[in-house]
Amino acid sequence: MEYSESANIGKIVIAPEVLITIAKLSTLSVPGVARMAPIPGGMDRYFKRGASDGVRIEMLGDHSLSADLYIVIRGDANVRLVSEQVQAEVARAMLEMVSMDAQTVNVHIEEIEYGEN
Secondary structure, three states, rough: OOOOHHHHHOOOOOOHHHHHHHHHHHHHHOOOOEEEEOOOOOOOOOOOOOOOEEEEEEEEEEOOOEEEEEEEEEEOHHHHHHHHHHHHHHHHHHHHHHOEEEEEEEEEEEEEEEOOO
């Protein structure tokens, strides 16, 4: 998608909750992800939105961001492969849905879930 200066009639503002929702739903769509985990409480965070959703988004500049995702993996899943798929899916969704480049997508495995759920 190309933008030109003459076509600029205003600005577009995307609410942080939208970015959190995109990251969360993209993560949960990956097979092997059981659920999101809350962000650990000891972290010093200025941006607390999404903390209970297991998502932390930091804006890096124009059209780029960094995401930290806190997840629980199913016990029968390959942790490395699931983590790589989460990174790819979140980066793809951010680019396709809001034209933002996810420069880093950090996946934090908080727990491995065994048993029936």
